[in-house]
Amino acid sequence: MSEYIATIGLEVHVQLKTRTKMFCSCAVEYGAEPNTNVCPVCLGLPGALPVMNAAALELTVLAGKMLGCETPGTCKFDRKNYFYPDMPKNYQISQYDLPLCLGGAVPLHDLAYPKDAQKTIATPDKKIRLTRIHLEEDVAKSFHMETSSGIDFNRAGTPLMEVVSEAEIADPEEAFAYLTVLQQVMIHGGISDADMEKGQLRCDVNVSVRPLGTEAWGTKIEIKNLNSISGVRRALGYEISRQSEILNGGGTLDQETRRWDDSRGETQLMRIKEDAHDYRYFPDPDLLPVHTAGIVESVGKRLPELPWDKRSRYVVDFGVTEYDAAVLANDLPLSRYFEEAARDAKKPKTIANWLLNDLQSALSTAGQSLGDCPMAPASLGELVTLIDEGKINSRQGKEVFAEMFASGRAAAVIIQEKGLEQVSDTGALEALCDEAIANSAKAVAEYQAGKLPAINAIKGQVMKLSKGQANPALVSQILEKKLQS
Numbered sequence: 001m002s003e004y005i006a007t008i009g010l011e012v013h014v015q016l017k018t019r020t021k022m023f024c025s026c027a028v029e030y031g032a033e034p035n036t037n038v039c040p041v042c043l044g045l046p047g048a049l050p051v052m053n054a055a056a057l058e059l060t061v062l063a064g065k066m067l068g069c070e071t072p073g074t075c076k077f078d079r080k081n082y083f084y085p086d087m088p089k090n091y092q093i094s095q096y097d098l099p100l101c102l103g104g105a106v107p108l109h110d111l112a113y114p115k116d117a118q119k120t121i122a123t124p125d126k127k128i129r130l131t132r133i134h135l136e137e138d139v140a141k142s143f144h145m146e147t148s149s150g151i152d153f154n155r156a157g158t159p160l161m162e163v164v165s166e167a168e169i170a171d172p173e174e175a176f177a178y179l180t181v182l183q184q185v186m187i188h189g190g191i192s193d194a195d196m197e198k199g200q201l202r203c204d205v206n207v208s209v210r211p212l213g214t215e216a217w218g219t220k221i222e223i224k225n226l227n228s229i230s231g232v233r234r235a236l237g238y239e240i241s242r243q244s245e246i247l248n249g250g251g252t253l254d255q256e257t258r259r260w261d262d263s264r265g266e267t268q269l270m271r272i273k274e275d276a277h278d279y280r281y282f283p284d285p286d287l288l289p290v291h292t293a294g295i296v297e298s299v300g301k302r303l304p305e306l307p308w309d310k311r312s313r314y315v316v317d318f319g320v321t322e323y324d325a326a327v328l329a330n331d332l333p334l335s336r337y338f339e340e341a342a343r344d345a346k347k348p349k350t351i352a353n354w355l356l357n358d359l360q361s362a363l364s365t366a367g368q369s370l371g372d373c374p375m376a377p378a379s380l381g382e383l384v385t386l387i388d389e390g391k392i393n394s395r396q397g398k399e400v401f402a403e404m405f406a407s408g409r410a411a412a413v414i415i416q417e418k419g420l421e422q423v424s425d426t427g428a429l430e431a432l433c434d435e436a437i438a439n440s441a442k443a444v445a446e447y448q449a450g451k452l453p454a455i456n457a458i459k460g461q462v463m464k465l466s467k468g469q470a471n472p473a474l475v476s477q478i479l480e481k482k483l484q485s
Ligand SMILES: [Zn+2]
Pocket: 021, 024, 025, 026, 037, 038, 039, 040, 041, 042, 043, 157
């Protein structure tokens, strides 16, 4: 039995977050009635002329800048010729030899790996280099019903960015991390919502295996149109074992295109690739080449903070742990919420704890996302401050939190209504302490004989007498003073 190693390359299609399509002014709208956002250009009617969407070019350059790509001075659009029912022009407008971005890399960080693989990362801090990022138009969407098929042209002509990696991904876990980071960058840059369920991020995978210790790559097999990150991981895991087993059994592999059946957990043959397609690319005569200097300059002025830079900043500025910083920084809505809640906080780390534990679990129990959270960031900040200042203790804090989450009302109002405010009035507390001391002869004697923890029993009495509302720190101070005198 030989051992095999895999070589994996990914092509990721990203639907750009523009208002209108790539070459016409039809709206880009997910879930619209079929064939309502269409015009002669995106229906491919003869004589219709394409007009470039500047916003799509800017978003592609932005993606390139965030990933460290080079942006050549000129790009152009080419016609990729082939026939398919979902492509009425019989060619797709894409970029061939002069794409918008070249090079660059996707840095893989520990938390981007699947949870069960974060402790066994083969190559920590690996970077996967990119070949290129180019811009093209999406095709229409086919639907196959019981006795007929239909095509929805709403998607035809939607701006689609293709991110092509070098074949240097070594295992399914790295592919998972690569896609996770790419998705985070797209969301942070406002480039795409990158929701794989909505088809806004789609992935084709190339994978080959070769015996350990050999150099030449094995036969490349493509898996098309994967639509979840975990699906990519499972498909690769399956395909690597399948290919290795065939080779081990003395068989050979054909260059194939396969599809992933998620419910059966296996890849299936779609077609054997006999020859490389000849798409007869040629420059689109209706579209002039674009000088990119102006776009590069304007995009350079509005580069957003990268998730990994944000992570370092949270550790330094807010004193949160590396792990918490990464969880917060990788999720854009969560990081926005945190920064707003922590803006004036004395202990931002406490805010991070409440946010990552209590708020996240309340949201998941309620089946809500942060977007529908009834609790404004400033309200969480206020609650944490009230606890820090000793106005309420942390047990009461949990009670107030639950009420805030249910009603959306402010912490101070709830505390007042429920009469929860901690008793910090020294006179009142002294009286309670005296009463507790009088009732705890045994604990008092033990404490005075040097068994200091005995004070906790007396403190417990005071808390009970105050119905949990005494300020615990003050009670300790008063008791110590009284018992030592
Ligand atoms: Zn149109």
